[in-house]
Amino acid sequence: MYWNMQVKKKQALRNDRLSQNDCEDGVVKQLTTIVKHLCTSLPCWAEMFNCNLHKIPFLFLHICISSVGHVMVERRQLGVVSILLLLSTIFVHALSPDGQALLKFKLAITSSDGTLANWNEDDKDPCLWPGVTCNLQTKQVIALNLPFRQLSGSIAPSLGNLTQLRKLGLHHNSLVGSIPPELGSCKKLKALYLQVNYLSGHIPGELGQLPKLMMLDLSSNSLSGNIPASLGDLSKLSLFNVSTNFLTGEIPEGGALSKFGSKSFLGNLKLCGLQVGAICISQLEGPSASPDTITTPLIGLEGVPPNGLPRKSRHYSTQVLVSALGTVGVSLLVALMCFWGCFLYHKFWKKSKPYNTFAEVEIPPDPKVVLFHGDLPYTSKEIVRKIESLGESSVIGYGGFGTVYKLVMDDSKVFAVKKIEKQNITDRFFERELEVLGSIKHRNLVNLRGYCNGPLARLLIYDYLPGGSLAEVLHEQDPAELSWASRLKIALGAAQGLAYLHHDCSPRIVHRDIKSSNILLGLNFEPHVSDFGLAKLLEDNETHVTTVIAGTFGYLAPEYLLNGRATEKADVYSYGVVLLELISGKRPTDSSFVEKGLNIVGWANSLMKEKRLKDIVHPSCECASMESLEAVLAIATMCIRSIPDERPTMHMVVKLLKAQSMSPCTSDFYESESE
Numbered sequence: 001m002y003w004n005m006q007v008k009k010k011q012a013l014r015n016d017r018l019s020q021n022d023c024e025d026g027v028v029k030q031l032t033t034i035v036k037h038l039c040t041s042l043p044c045w046a047e048m049f050n051c052n053l054h055k056i057p058f059l060f061l062h063i064c065i066s067s068v069g070h071v072m073v074e075r076r077q078l079g080v081v082s083i084l085l086l087l088s089t090i091f092v093h094a095l096s097p098d099g100q101a102l103l104k105f106k107l108a109i110t111s112s113d114g115t116l117a118n119w120n121e122d123d124k125d126p127c128l129w130p131g132v133t134c135n136l137q138t139k140q141v142i143a144l145n146l147p148f149r150q151l152s153g154s155i156a157p158s159l160g161n162l163t164q165l166r167k168l169g170l171h172h173n174s175l176v177g178s179i180p181p182e183l184g185s186c187k188k189l190k191a192l193y194l195q196v197n198y199l200s201g202h203i204p205g206e207l208g209q210l211p212k213l214m215m216l217d218l219s220s221n222s223l224s225g226n227i228p229a230s231l232g233d234l235s236k237l238s239l240f241n242v243s244t245n246f247l248t249g250e251i252p253e254g255g256a257l258s259k260f261g262s263k264s265f266l267g268n269l270k271l272c273g274l275q276v277g278a279i280c281i282s283q284l285e286g287p288s289a290s291p292d293t294i295t296t297p298l299i300g301l302e303g304v305p306p307n308g309l310p311r312k313s314r315h316y317s318t319q320v321l322v323s324a325l326g327t328v329g330v331s332l333l334v335a336l337m338c339f340w341g342c343f344l345y346h347k348f349w350k351k352s353k354p355y356n357t358f359a360e361v362e363i364p365p366d367p368k369v370v371l372f373h374g375d376l377p378y379t380s381k382e383i384v385r386k387i388e389s390l391g392e393s394s395v396i397g398y399g400g401f402g403t404v405y406k407l408v409m410d411d412s413k414v415f416a417v418k419k420i421e422k423q424n425i426t427d428r429f430f431e432r433e434l435e436v437l438g439s440i441k442h443r444n445l446v447n448l449r450g451y452c453n454g455p456l457a458r459l460l461i462y463d464y465l466p467g468g469s470l471a472e473v474l475h476e477q478d479p480a481e482l483s484w485a486s487r488l489k490i491a492l493g494a495a496q497g498l499a500y501l502h503h504d505c506s507p508r509i510v511h512r513d514i515k516s517s518n519i520l521l522g523l524n525f526e527p528h529v530s531d532f533g534l535a536k537l538l539e540d541n542e543t544h545v546t547t548v549i550a551g552t553f554g555y556l557a558p559e560y561l562l563n564g565r566a567t568e569k570a571d572v573y574s575y576g577v578v579l580l581e582l583i584s585g586k587r588p589t590d591s592s593f594v595e596k597g598l599n600i601v602g603w604a605n606s607l608m609k610e611k612r613l614k615d616i617v618h619p620s621c622e623c624a625s626m627e628s629l630e631a632v633l634a635i636a637t638m639c640i641r642s643i644p645d646e647r648p649t650m651h652m653v654v655k656l657l658k659a660q661s662m663s664p665c666t667s668d669f670y671e672s673e674s675e
Contacts, residue, residue: 094124095121096124096139097161098134098139098162100161101141101161102158102162103121104158107156108154108155108156109151109152109153109154109156109175110151110152111151115130115146115149116130126141131144141162141165142164142166142167143165143169144159144169145168145169147169147170147193148171148173151174151175152175153175153176153177154176154177155177155199157180157181157182158182159183160180160186161185163185163186163187163188164188166190167190168189168192168194170197171193171196171217172197172504173196173197174198175197175199176197176200178199178200178202179218180204181204182206183207184204184206184208188212189210189212191213191215192207192217193215195218196220196221196507196508197220197221199221199223200222201223202228203225203228203231203247205228205231206230207228207231208230208232208233208234209230209233210234211235211236213236213237214236214238214239215237216234216239217239217240217241218241219242220244220507223245223246223247224246224247225247225249227247227251227252227271229255231255231256232254232255232256232257233255234255235256237257240257240264241264242265243266243268244432244435244507246270247268247270248270249270249272249280250272251271251274253274257275261275262277266435267435267436269431369384369450370431370434370435370438370450370451371449371450371461372448372450378409382410383461384452386408387407387417390405394407397469402419404417404418405418414466415461415464416462416463416465417461418460418462419459430458434460436507436533438450442496442497443496443526444493444494444497444526444527445500445530445532446520446530447462448460465521465522467526468520468521469516469521470516470517470521470527470582471515471516471519472517474516474581474585483621484620484621484623484624487621488632491579491632493526493527493528494527494529497529498529498571498575499651499653499654501529502568503649503650508568509532509533510568510570510571511532511533511571512570512571513552513555513574514529514571515552518531554587554589554600555573555574555577555578556570556573557644559644560573568649568650569644572647572648572653573640573647575650576636576637576638576647577600577601579632579639580601580636583618584604584616584618586600588601604616604640608633613626635648635657638653
């Protein structure tokens with residue numbers, strides 16, 4: 001009896017071990033299968049396990065399934081069960097390949113506004129990530145759109161793995177480095193927007209391998225080299241823009257690029273071809289032409305016989321030689337007489353003529369006047385003729401950048417001409433920057449219509465604003481004529497113009513000299529910001545923005561005075577000063593508070609602390625509602641904060657000005673009703 005009981009116990013123990021071994025084999029197989037899948041799908045797991053299955057620790061899980069279906073797990077194996085469950089969960093929720101490609105893109109990018117913070121590797125797919133759009137069925141990425149997100153860093157080649165990508169928009173950021181040629185693998189890409197960044201290097205020829213590409217904008221970068229001929233194969237291309245770069249060489253002839261005009265190539269001074277109106281020397285001299293002379297003017301070619309033409313006979317008659325010598329002699333005599341006549345003209349007769357301000361400009365005999373927007377019905381000669389007739393009586397203003405003249409054309413249209421003395425900057429840089437400024441159009445910015453580049457001075461042609469400057473209206477005319485509603489209109493319009501420069505134009509521009517005299521007024525007090533871009537254009541060292549303080553004292557931000565670093569937030573501070581000037585009618589350095597050691601900012605802050613808001617406001621604005629006054633003063637206070645990061649952006653200022661309830665004065669209301 002005892003012997004039989006011992007045999008039964010041993011048999012039961014053997015069966016238990018067999019069950020455990022079977023269970024262990026199943027668990028190990030399951031664990032091995034999971035790890036194998038992880039190794040093939042996730043690079044991080046492949047690195048962890050070296051994708052070598054015999055090195056995987058075979059953890060023994062003693063699971064004994066009893067005859068009644070109960071699971072008995074020893075305590076020391078609970079950790080192993082947890083690992084198995086964790087691996088199973090990770091395998092089930094592994095991020096898709098498109099998500100992995102975007103995470104590599106994220107690693108190469110820095111986002112100061114936190115846009116990419118919600119790109120989480122624990123997600124199953126990237127379809128809910130900011131800026132990402134997916135196909136609803138396949139969950140594959142079809143669009144990555146992150147413009148105006150303050151992104152810096154480089155574009156990761158991993159974006160080439162997004163095989164279903166239709167749109168890539170990374171424009172208006174601060175991206176550097178080259179355009180990855182791997183983007184040529186995105187065969188379904190229809191739109192590629194990379195404009196207004198700091199991208200450099202060559203345009204990859206692989207972009208010409210995108211058969212469905214319709215939109216390609218690479219403007220306002222620092223791209224160099226030739227335009228790849230492969231881009232001409234993009235038969236569906238309807239938008240193409242490589243303006244404002246450093247591209248060189250010949251624009252590919254024929255193909256898709258032949259249908260785009262000069263605006264697509266503007267600002268690349270070494271490009272040549274029909275689109276930009278520059279003949280390529282290589283077309284005349286063959287393939288041996290040097291790249292450095294591709295756009296050189298054709299000087300010295302005239303009169304040189306082409307190769308291969310038969311030589312004329314050497315037997316010239318004596319009569320022909322004598323005739324030729326006589327012709328040369330007469331020509332020399334005529335030239336000598338002309339020289340003597342010019343000498344007498346400059347020495348005697350010209351001195352008796354009234355002084356002409358533009359005599360020092362020395363406009364070349366056949367000047368080239370560059371006009372923007374293409375809507376001025378005048379020839380270069382007509383414009384130059386009118387400019388040469390300007391004198392002191394035509395002066396309408398003096399500024400930090402030069403004298404401004406009023407130019408009246410024969411059809412009575414009026415323009416403003418700003419004469420700028422030659423600075424120590426190259427013509428190439430000057431013309432490139434002016435082409436950028438000339439391409440900017442906004443209802444609250446003064447349009448640059450064109451320019452003329454002379455040996456001693458440069459002439460900038462602007463729209464003429466009949467209302468004068470805000471400074472003149474506030475301090476030289478009767479300020480009572482400027483109602484509260486008009487002041488708000490000026491404040492909002494100037495903010496909109498400055499916001500466009502900071503956030504929306506291509507490229508973004510820091511003004512550096514915002515003041516009331518640089519806000520010009522049109523009809524009905526419509527404001528226009530002027531002189532934008534000139535501070536950077538005329539500084540001595542064009543490669544650094546901290547070389548010279550280029551503003552007007554009283555308007556300058558504290559940090560700009562301290563270190564000379566020009567930023568958008570310094571412009572915001574200056575705008576806040578203009579806003580206080582607009583509300584109070586006082587100059588930033590008004591004697592009433594300068595005597596107390598204050599400027600307009602300190603004066604306004606002290607009154608606001610004492611809750612004497614009405615003492616800040618000009619008497620002509622007393623009819624405005626307290627709600628409106630407090631709202632505008634609050635905006636001005638935010639703009640003039642001493643810490644730059646605490647100031648709002650100009651976009652925010654525009655939004656705040658539009659959102660406030662600004663009731664007009666009673667008198668304004670009745671004036672509008674009577675009309």
